[in-house]
Amino acid sequence: MRILGIDPGTLHMGYGLIDDVNGVISMVECGVLSLPKTVPLEKRLHRFYVELLDIIGSFHPEEVAVEEPFVALNVRSALAIGRAQAIAILAAAGNNLPIFRYSPTQVKQQVTNYGRSSKAQVETMVKLQLGLSVLPQPSDAADALAIAICHLQQRRLNSLISKIR
Amino acid sequence: MRILGIDPGTLHMGYGLIDDVNGVISMVECGVLSLPKTVPLEKRLHRFYVELLDIIGSFHPEEVAVEEPFVALNVRSALAIGRAQAIAILAAAGNNLPIFRYSPTQVKQQVTNYGRSSKAQVETMVKLQLGLSVLPQPSDAADALAIAICHLQQRRLNSLISKIR
Numbered sequence A, B: 001m002r003i004l005g006i007d008p009g010t011l012h013m014g015y016g017l018i019d020d021v022n023g024v025i026s027m028v029e030c031g032v033l034s035l036p037k038t039v040p041l042e043k044r045l046h047r048f049y050v051e052l053l054d055i056i057g058s059f060h061p062e063e064v065a066v067e068e069p070f071v072a073l074n075v076r077s078a079l080a081i082g083r084a085q086a087i088a089i090l091a092a093a094g095n096n097l098p099i100f101r102y103s104p105t106q107v108k109q110q111v112t113n114y115g116r117s118s119k120a121q122v123e124t125m126v127k128l129q130l131g132l133s134v135l136p137q138p139s140d141a142a143d144a145l146a147i148a149i150c151h152l153q154q155r156r157l158n159s160l161i162s163k164i165r
Helices: A041-059 A075-093 A104-112 A119-129 A139-164 B041-059 B075-093 B104-112 B119-129 B139-164
Strands: A002-007 A012-021 A024-034 A063-067 A099-102 B002-007 B012-021 B024-034 B063-067 B099-102
Touching (some): A002 A041, A012 A139, A024 A041, A041 A075, A041 B075, A063 A075, A063 A139, A075 A099, A075 B041, A104 A119, A104 A139, A119 A139, B002 B041, B012 B041, B012 B075, B012 B139, B024 B041, B024 B139, B075 B099, B099 B139, B119 B139
Parallel strands (some): A063 A099, B002 B063
Antiparallel strands (some): A012 A024, B002 B012, B012 B024
Protein backbone atom coordinates (compact mmCIF):
# COMPACT_ATOMS: atom_id res chain seq x y z
CA MET A 1 0.00 0.00 0.00
CA ARG A 2 1.48 3.33 -1.09
CA ILE A 3 0.10 6.55 0.40
CA LEU A 4 0.63 10.15 -0.67
CA GLY A 5 0.31 12.71 2.14
CA ILE A 6 -0.18 16.37 1.27
CA ASP A 7 0.26 19.43 3.49
CA PRO A 8 -1.72 22.04 1.55
CA GLY A 9 -0.56 25.64 1.09
CA THR A 10 -0.69 28.16 -1.75
CA LEU A 11 2.99 29.17 -1.36
CA HIS A 12 4.42 25.88 -0.10
CA MET A 13 2.75 22.52 -0.68
CA GLY A 14 4.43 19.64 1.18
CA TYR A 15 4.18 16.09 -0.13
CA GLY A 16 5.36 12.75 1.24
CA LEU A 17 5.01 9.20 -0.07
CA ILE A 18 5.21 6.17 2.20
CA ASP A 19 4.99 2.43 1.58
CA ASP A 20 3.48 -0.17 3.88
CA VAL A 21 4.81 -3.64 3.09
CA ASN A 22 3.51 -6.30 5.52
CA GLY A 23 3.28 -3.75 8.32
CA VAL A 24 6.76 -2.28 7.74
CA ILE A 25 6.55 1.33 6.66
CA SER A 26 9.19 3.28 4.78
CA MET A 27 9.59 6.62 3.05
CA VAL A 28 9.54 6.60 -0.76
CA GLU A 29 9.94 10.31 -1.46
CA CYS A 30 9.16 13.67 0.03
CA GLY A 31 9.53 17.32 -0.84
CA VAL A 32 7.91 20.73 -1.07
CA LEU A 33 6.45 22.55 -4.04
CA SER A 34 7.26 26.24 -3.60
CA LEU A 35 6.64 29.42 -5.54
CA PRO A 36 7.26 32.99 -4.41
CA LYS A 37 4.38 35.30 -3.46
CA THR A 38 5.22 37.45 -6.49
CA VAL A 39 3.87 34.71 -8.78
CA PRO A 40 0.10 35.34 -9.26
CA LEU A 41 -2.23 33.01 -7.32
CA GLU A 42 -3.69 31.44 -10.46
CA LYS A 43 -0.23 30.54 -11.77
CA ARG A 44 0.79 29.07 -8.42
CA LEU A 45 -2.37 26.94 -8.14
CA HIS A 46 -2.06 25.73 -11.71
CA ARG A 47 1.64 24.89 -11.34
CA PHE A 48 1.05 23.01 -8.06
CA TYR A 49 -1.81 21.10 -9.70
CA VAL A 50 0.36 20.07 -12.67
CA GLU A 51 3.21 19.08 -10.33
CA LEU A 52 0.90 17.01 -8.11
CA LEU A 53 -0.42 15.23 -11.22
CA ASP A 54 3.22 14.57 -12.14
CA ILE A 55 4.01 13.16 -8.66
CA ILE A 56 0.93 10.91 -8.82
CA GLY A 57 1.91 9.79 -12.34
CA SER A 58 5.50 9.04 -11.28
CA PHE A 59 4.95 7.29 -7.94
CA HIS A 60 1.47 5.76 -8.35
CA PRO A 61 0.08 6.16 -4.81
CA GLU A 62 -3.05 4.10 -4.13
CA GLU A 63 -4.60 6.53 -1.67
CA VAL A 64 -4.15 10.22 -0.85
CA ALA A 65 -4.41 11.98 2.52
CA VAL A 66 -4.60 15.74 2.93
CA GLU A 67 -4.69 17.97 5.97
CA GLU A 68 -8.05 19.49 6.85
CA PRO A 69 -7.83 22.52 9.14
CA PHE A 70 -10.21 21.94 12.03
CA VAL A 71 -10.00 25.47 13.33
CA ALA A 72 -7.90 27.65 11.08
CA LEU A 73 -6.16 30.65 12.59
CA ASN A 74 -8.21 33.17 10.62
CA VAL A 75 -10.45 33.66 7.60
CA ARG A 76 -7.55 34.57 5.31
CA SER A 77 -5.65 31.36 6.09
CA ALA A 78 -8.83 29.28 5.78
CA LEU A 79 -9.37 30.72 2.30
CA ALA A 80 -5.76 29.90 1.32
CA ILE A 81 -5.86 26.37 2.74
CA GLY A 82 -9.22 25.78 1.05
CA ARG A 83 -7.71 26.75 -2.30
CA ALA A 84 -4.62 24.57 -1.84
CA GLN A 85 -6.70 21.65 -0.57
CA ALA A 86 -9.00 21.82 -3.60
CA ILE A 87 -5.99 21.49 -5.93
CA ALA A 88 -4.85 18.37 -4.05
CA ILE A 89 -8.37 16.92 -4.02
CA LEU A 90 -8.76 17.56 -7.74
CA ALA A 91 -5.41 15.94 -8.60
CA ALA A 92 -6.46 12.83 -6.66
CA ALA A 93 -10.04 12.75 -7.97
CA GLY A 94 -8.86 13.15 -11.57
CA ASN A 95 -6.83 9.97 -11.10
CA ASN A 96 -9.71 8.12 -9.39
CA LEU A 97 -7.72 7.92 -6.16
CA PRO A 98 -9.60 7.87 -2.85
CA ILE A 99 -8.77 10.98 -0.80
CA PHE A 100 -9.04 11.33 2.96
CA ARG A 101 -8.93 14.47 5.08
CA TYR A 102 -7.46 14.65 8.59
CA SER A 103 -7.39 17.48 11.11
CA PRO A 104 -4.05 18.44 12.74
CA THR A 105 -5.32 16.88 15.99
CA GLN A 106 -6.04 13.58 14.23
CA VAL A 107 -2.55 13.62 12.68
CA LYS A 108 -0.92 14.21 16.09
CA GLN A 109 -3.10 11.55 17.74
CA GLN A 110 -2.32 8.90 15.14
CA VAL A 111 1.40 9.67 14.79
CA THR A 112 2.32 10.26 18.45
CA ASN A 113 -0.69 8.76 20.28
CA TYR A 114 -1.39 12.19 21.77
CA GLY A 115 -3.60 14.84 20.12
CA ARG A 116 -1.77 17.79 21.63
CA SER A 117 1.82 16.80 20.94
CA SER A 118 4.32 19.43 19.81
CA LYS A 119 5.60 19.85 16.26
CA ALA A 120 9.00 18.51 17.44
CA GLN A 121 7.37 15.38 18.91
CA VAL A 122 5.51 14.70 15.65
CA GLU A 123 8.70 15.14 13.64
CA THR A 124 10.63 12.79 15.95
CA MET A 125 7.93 10.13 15.56
CA VAL A 126 7.93 10.54 11.76
CA LYS A 127 11.70 9.96 11.76
CA LEU A 128 11.42 6.93 14.09
CA GLN A 129 8.47 5.32 12.31
CA LEU A 130 10.07 5.65 8.89
CA GLY A 131 13.47 4.47 10.21
CA LEU A 132 15.23 7.61 8.97
CA SER A 133 18.61 8.73 10.31
CA VAL A 134 17.74 12.40 9.86
CA LEU A 135 14.49 14.32 9.84
CA PRO A 136 13.07 15.07 6.38
CA GLN A 137 13.52 18.75 5.51
CA PRO A 138 11.89 21.23 5.13
CA SER A 139 9.15 20.90 7.73
CA ASP A 140 6.31 20.98 5.14
CA ALA A 141 7.70 17.70 3.75
CA ALA A 142 7.86 16.16 7.24
CA ASP A 143 4.27 17.34 7.86
CA ALA A 144 3.13 15.65 4.65
CA LEU A 145 4.79 12.39 5.75
CA ALA A 146 3.01 12.70 9.13
CA ILE A 147 -0.33 13.02 7.29
CA ALA A 148 0.46 9.90 5.24
CA ILE A 149 1.40 7.96 8.41
CA CYS A 150 -1.81 9.18 10.08
CA HIS A 151 -3.85 7.74 7.22
CA LEU A 152 -2.00 4.43 7.39
CA GLN A 153 -2.64 4.12 11.15
CA GLN A 154 -6.30 5.00 10.61
CA ARG A 155 -6.55 2.29 7.93
CA ARG A 156 -5.03 -0.29 10.33
CA LEU A 157 -7.45 0.78 13.06
CA ASN A 158 -10.43 0.52 10.70
CA SER A 159 -9.22 -2.91 9.58
CA LEU A 160 -8.93 -4.11 13.22
CA ILE A 161 -12.38 -2.75 14.07
CA SER A 162 -13.94 -4.49 11.07
CA LYS A 163 -12.36 -7.81 12.19
CA ILE A 164 -13.77 -7.45 15.72
CA ARG A 165 -17.30 -6.80 14.49
CA MET B 1 -15.40 40.64 -25.63
CA ARG B 2 -16.99 37.66 -23.89
CA ILE B 3 -16.73 37.34 -20.11
CA LEU B 4 -17.49 34.40 -17.85
CA GLY B 5 -18.50 35.35 -14.30
CA ILE B 6 -18.40 32.72 -11.57
CA ASP B 7 -20.03 32.78 -8.14
CA PRO B 8 -18.03 30.08 -6.33
CA GLY B 9 -19.57 27.55 -3.96
CA THR B 10 -19.01 23.86 -3.24
CA LEU B 11 -22.73 22.97 -3.38
CA HIS B 12 -23.91 25.57 -5.91
CA MET B 13 -21.58 27.22 -8.42
CA GLY B 14 -23.23 30.04 -10.39
CA TYR B 15 -21.98 30.94 -13.85
CA GLY B 16 -22.94 33.69 -16.28
CA LEU B 17 -21.60 34.63 -19.71
CA ILE B 18 -22.00 38.11 -21.16
CA ASP B 19 -20.97 39.70 -24.45
CA ASP B 20 -19.84 43.28 -24.98
CA VAL B 21 -20.24 44.30 -28.63
CA ASN B 22 -19.35 47.96 -29.22
CA GLY B 23 -20.47 48.91 -25.73
CA VAL B 24 -23.76 47.01 -25.89
CA ILE B 25 -23.85 44.16 -23.39
CA SER B 26 -26.04 41.10 -23.51
CA MET B 27 -26.42 37.79 -21.75
CA VAL B 28 -25.16 34.70 -23.57
CA GLU B 29 -25.95 32.02 -21.01
CA CYS B 30 -26.26 31.53 -17.29
CA GLY B 31 -26.98 28.74 -14.85
CA VAL B 32 -25.97 26.98 -11.68
CA LEU B 33 -23.98 23.80 -11.18
CA SER B 34 -25.51 22.01 -8.20
CA LEU B 35 -24.86 18.79 -6.35
CA PRO B 36 -26.42 17.65 -3.07
CA LYS B 37 -24.42 17.66 0.17
CA THR B 38 -24.63 13.84 0.21
CA VAL B 39 -22.18 13.72 -2.73
CA PRO B 40 -18.62 13.64 -1.25
CA LEU B 41 -16.66 16.91 -1.49
CA GLU B 42 -14.03 15.46 -3.84
CA LYS B 43 -16.69 14.28 -6.29
CA ARG B 44 -18.44 17.66 -6.21
CA LEU B 45 -15.22 19.59 -6.80
CA HIS B 46 -14.18 17.29 -9.62
CA ARG B 47 -17.61 17.42 -11.29
CA PHE B 48 -17.76 21.23 -11.05
CA TYR B 49 -14.24 21.43 -12.51
CA VAL B 50 -15.16 19.19 -15.45
CA GLU B 51 -18.38 21.15 -16.04
CA LEU B 52 -16.57 24.51 -15.93
CA LEU B 53 -14.06 23.18 -18.48
CA ASP B 54 -17.04 22.15 -20.60
CA ILE B 55 -18.64 25.63 -20.32
CA ILE B 56 -15.33 27.27 -21.28
CA GLY B 57 -14.94 24.85 -24.18
CA SER B 58 -18.50 25.49 -25.41
CA PHE B 59 -18.73 29.28 -25.04
CA HIS B 60 -15.10 30.40 -25.42
CA PRO B 61 -14.99 33.30 -22.94
CA GLU B 62 -11.95 35.55 -23.31
CA GLU B 63 -11.68 36.50 -19.65
CA VAL B 64 -12.98 35.06 -16.39
CA ALA B 65 -14.11 36.91 -13.24
CA VAL B 66 -14.70 35.20 -9.90
CA GLU B 67 -15.96 36.48 -6.58
CA GLU B 68 -13.36 36.93 -3.86
CA PRO B 69 -14.80 37.12 -0.35
CA PHE B 70 -13.35 40.20 1.33
CA VAL B 71 -14.56 39.28 4.77
CA ALA B 72 -16.19 35.89 4.80
CA LEU B 73 -18.81 35.17 7.44
CA ASN B 74 -16.72 32.53 9.18
CA VAL B 75 -13.77 30.18 8.81
CA ARG B 76 -15.93 27.31 7.55
CA SER B 77 -17.39 29.37 4.71
CA ALA B 78 -13.95 30.82 3.86
CA LEU B 79 -12.63 27.27 3.52
CA ALA B 80 -15.54 26.30 1.24
CA ILE B 81 -15.29 29.42 -0.92
CA GLY B 82 -11.51 28.95 -1.18
CA ARG B 83 -12.05 25.41 -2.46
CA ALA B 84 -14.69 26.45 -5.00
CA GLN B 85 -12.66 29.45 -6.11
CA ALA B 86 -9.58 27.28 -6.72
CA ILE B 87 -11.60 25.04 -9.06
CA ALA B 88 -12.72 28.10 -11.06
CA ILE B 89 -9.18 29.53 -11.12
CA LEU B 90 -7.75 26.22 -12.27
CA ALA B 91 -10.33 25.81 -15.05
CA ALA B 92 -9.44 29.30 -16.33
CA ALA B 93 -5.67 28.90 -15.91
CA GLY B 94 -5.71 25.52 -17.68
CA ASN B 95 -7.22 27.31 -20.70
CA ASN B 96 -4.75 30.21 -20.48
CA LEU B 97 -7.59 32.62 -19.70
CA PRO B 98 -6.87 35.68 -17.56
CA ILE B 99 -8.80 35.50 -14.28
CA PHE B 100 -9.81 38.42 -12.11
CA ARG B 101 -11.12 38.41 -8.55
CA TYR B 102 -13.63 40.93 -7.17
CA SER B 103 -14.98 41.43 -3.66
CA PRO B 104 -18.78 41.63 -3.12
CA THR B 105 -18.38 45.37 -2.46
CA GLN B 106 -16.59 45.87 -5.79
CA VAL B 107 -19.35 43.96 -7.59
CA LYS B 108 -22.06 46.13 -5.97
CA GLN B 109 -20.09 49.32 -6.66
CA GLN B 110 -19.55 48.52 -10.34
CA VAL B 111 -23.02 47.14 -11.04
CA THR B 112 -25.16 49.64 -9.08
CA ASN B 113 -22.69 52.50 -8.49
CA TYR B 114 -23.08 51.96 -4.76
CA GLY B 115 -20.94 49.57 -2.68
CA ARG B 116 -23.63 48.85 -0.10
CA SER B 117 -26.59 48.18 -2.36
CA SER B 118 -29.01 45.36 -1.54
CA LYS B 119 -29.16 42.01 -3.30
CA ALA B 120 -32.47 43.11 -4.91
CA GLN B 121 -30.87 46.32 -6.26
CA VAL B 122 -27.98 44.35 -7.80
CA GLU B 123 -30.41 41.90 -9.40
CA THR B 124 -32.53 44.73 -10.83
CA MET B 125 -29.45 46.37 -12.35
CA VAL B 126 -28.31 43.04 -13.84
CA LYS B 127 -31.72 42.69 -15.48
CA LEU B 128 -31.68 46.30 -16.77
CA GLN B 129 -28.10 46.25 -18.02
CA LEU B 130 -28.56 42.99 -19.89
CA GLY B 131 -31.94 44.09 -21.29
CA LEU B 132 -33.72 41.07 -19.86
CA SER B 133 -37.48 40.93 -19.36
CA VAL B 134 -37.16 38.71 -16.30
CA LEU B 135 -34.45 38.21 -13.72
CA PRO B 136 -32.16 35.22 -14.33
CA GLN B 137 -32.94 32.43 -11.89
CA PRO B 138 -31.72 31.04 -9.53
CA SER B 139 -29.93 33.85 -7.69
CA ASP B 140 -26.48 32.19 -7.98
CA ALA B 141 -26.77 32.60 -11.76
CA ALA B 142 -27.77 36.28 -11.38
CA ASP B 143 -24.81 36.77 -8.99
CA ALA B 144 -22.45 35.28 -11.57
CA LEU B 145 -23.79 37.68 -14.23
CA ALA B 146 -23.25 40.58 -11.79
CA ILE B 147 -19.61 39.49 -11.35
CA ALA B 148 -19.17 39.40 -15.15
CA ILE B 149 -20.72 42.88 -15.50
CA CYS B 150 -18.46 44.15 -12.69
CA HIS B 151 -15.41 42.96 -14.61
CA LEU B 152 -16.62 44.58 -17.82
CA GLN B 153 -17.17 47.94 -16.06
CA GLN B 154 -13.73 47.67 -14.47
CA ARG B 155 -12.18 47.00 -17.89
CA ARG B 156 -13.92 50.11 -19.32
CA LEU B 157 -12.72 52.18 -16.37
CA ASN B 158 -9.16 50.94 -16.79
CA SER B 159 -9.35 51.69 -20.51
CA LEU B 160 -10.57 55.25 -19.82
CA ILE B 161 -7.84 55.82 -17.22
CA SER B 162 -5.14 54.60 -19.61
CA LYS B 163 -6.40 57.06 -22.27
CA ILE B 164 -6.30 60.02 -19.84
CA ARG B 165 -2.73 59.25 -18.75
